[in-house]
Amino acid sequence: MIARYRGLSAYNKAVLQLILAGSIWGLSFICVLWALKDFSTSTLIFWRFLFAFIIGEAVLFLFNPTEFKNSMPDIKLSLLSGVALGASLLLQTHGLHFTTATKSSFITSLYVVLIPFASYVFFKKQVKVSHIICGAIAFIGMAFLLNLHSEKDLNFNIGDLITFGCAITSTFHIMFVGAAANKVKNAFRFNTYQTFWALLLTLPFLVYEMNAKHIPIWPSAVELRSVLSILFLAVFVTLIAFYLQIVAQKTLTNSTASLLCLLEAPNAFLFAYLILGEKLIGFQILGIILILGSSFLSVFIDRPKNGST
Amino acid sequence: MSQAQTPTPNLRTIYNFKLNKIIDHTPQIRELYCELVNMPAFNFRAGQFVMLHVPVESGKPALRAYSIASTDQLKNGFKLIFKFVETGIASRFVWDLKGDEILNMTGPFGKVFFQEPPTEQVVFLNTGSGISQHFSFLESKMSQYPNLNYKLFFGVRHETDVYYEAELKRLQAQLPNFEYHYVLSRPTDSWTGKRGYVQDCLKNFDYKNTPTTFYMCGNGAMIKDVKKQLFEIDGIDKSKVWAEAFD
Numbered sequence: 001m002i003a004r005y006r007g008l009s010a011y012n013k014a015v016l017q018l019i020l021a022g023s024i025w026g027l028s029f030i031c032v033l034w035a036l037k038d039f040s041t042s043t044l045i046f047w048r049f050l051f052a053f054i055i056g057e058a059v060l061f062l063f064n065p066t067e068f069k070n071s072m073p074d075i076k077l078s079l080l081s082g083v084a085l086g087a088s089l090l091l092q093t094h095g096l097h098f099t100t101a102t103k104s105s106f107i108t109s110l111y112v113v114l115i116p117f118a119s120y121v122f123f124k125k126q127v128k129v130s131h132i133i134c135g136a137i138a139f140i141g142m143a144f145l146l147n148l149h150s151e152k153d154l155n156f157n158i159g160d161l162i163t164f165g166c167a168i169t170s171t172f173h174i175m176f177v178g179a180a181a182n183k184v185k186n187a188f189r190f191n192t193y194q195t196f197w198a199l200l201l202t203l204p205f206l207v208y209e210m211n212a213k214h215i216p217i218w219p220s221a222v223e224l225r226s227v228l229s230i231l232f233l234a235v236f237v238t239l240i241a242f243y244l245q246i247v248a249q250k251t252l253t254n255s256t257a258s259l260l261c262l263l264e265a266p267n268a269f270l271f272a273y274l275i276l277g278e279k280l281i282g283f284q285i286l287g288i289i290l291i292l293g294s295s296f297l298s299v300f301i302d303r304p305k306n307g308s309t
Numbered sequence: 310m311s312q313a314q315t316p317t318p319n320l321r322t323i324y325n326f327k328l329n330k331i332i333d334h335t336p337q338i339r340e341l342y343c344e345l346v347n348m349p350a351f352n353f354r355a356g357q358f359v360m361l362h363v364p365v366e367s368g369k370p371a372l373r374a375y376s377i378a379s380t381d382q383l384k385n386g387f388k389l390i391f392k393f394v395e396t397g398i399a400s401r402f403v404w405d406l407k408g409d410e411i412l413n414m415t416g417p418f419g420k421v422f423f424q425e426p427p428t429e430q431v432v433f434l435n436t437g438s439g440i441s442q443h444f445s446f447l448e449s450k451m452s453q454y455p456n457l458n459y460k461l462f463f464g465v466r467h468e469t470d471v472y473y474e475a476e477l478k479r480l481q482a483q484l485p486n487f488e489y490h491y492v493l494s495r496p497t498d499s500w501t502g503k504r505g506y507v508q509d510c511l512k513n514f515d516y517k518n519t520p521t522t523f524y525m526c527g528n529g530a531m532i533k534d535v536k537k538q539l540f541e542i543d544g545i546d547k548s549k550v551w552a553e554a555f556d
Contacts, residue, residue, distance in 0.1 A: 009333070125409040126327045182405040183366075253409040302408050304331040 014251035018260035026267020031229035049199035051234035056192030071186035082197025084173035091166035098159025110167035131255035141290025334472035353417035355449035378441035439527030464507035
């Protein structure tokens, strides 16, 4: 299997890397649910990012000290994407105080529609019709997947506006990663520091929330499952999945990358169905098909062609 | 375009091209289909090249020359072929392309053109990505001169480096007297085609008694060897030999 993977083209490898990242992110939803039994949202983000940063730095320092030394420029390079990542988390978390999880997920997924246009405006990329169509299909797919029509309140409130801000910062996160991907010396180090900057940005809000709501930084009673969930989130979701995203975006366009990142949503529903036994209704299956279909259509259209010899 | 008119390059005019297609012929050879987006037309003559503006961090872009690899009858774009160079700044840029970029170029440049009226026999000798210029000649002139004796010798190292065969076959289907040969310098035992270097192939056909024009594009050492043979040993007129060298 490893030999077959090695034999793949850089493009196919990148697609597989983001599919794997999407699967890990999809699985993270269950870990967040388990961890939230003992931790608050803000302390969960804090510990997840802190563990990820410490583990990431320790791993590179111990196992590849040369790269640890040589990849110092990645610390600065990761600043913008780290800020965008931190801002996305903050805005999404804050928005959830005023809106529903369904609407939040749906509005956040707007990044697939925004990316082709934002990439044109800020990075002078081509606006491809295929990217716009695939983004729109995936966005409609999200509406089906989230069962949006059954939402009682579809009015646009302040929480939705804040979450829309999250969609914008998520757009910038993918674009910043795309712009930096081919400049990074070590994608693992870049990701560790992306995590660090995101952690720094969220820190003042954590302190504010701890004081305002009297939340302890570490809960007085904590189950092993919650701690393991945070460790899983730190190692697999933050260190490995985001690392895969950076490596994949060396090859993939921002638009295709964003569609593959969106696979997180159907994966979350599939894992909830498989692990938690939650039901999937017909509309949701149609949503999954639309998201998968648009992702793979974009992957297919964007692929580099192999010449005949 | 008529042979008398050569487009004047404007160094200040930057043409923007969107990428329509990326083809990886081999791990070392990449072809880009470029479509003009910011001007009504890009006029060039077969044999000319463009300067690709390679973005350089905190500085002016680096300019790199690439021969156009398609017909000069198309005014809204062209194809470029790139050979990967390990330390090349342009190679890094081209191999990092994802397909949604806009490329900046200036041109056209170059004064190696297809000589008209043509001789009875036309010989192309190229190595690496030197096929670009010769393919542009053939594609641009094939409808005008379909019955000439065209011979193309394409030098590469290994079987795995062979590319563009489908495109050459397509030309062969339309040109009754077009033959092409891959010449491999390091083939495996199973290779049944020509071995050695393209310069060794001069002995394989008659050019002393048949009016012939030679076009060479690619490796400088190959061009030097062929010129030595043609000028110093065979006494061929210099106006019958046209070359564009790059190493």
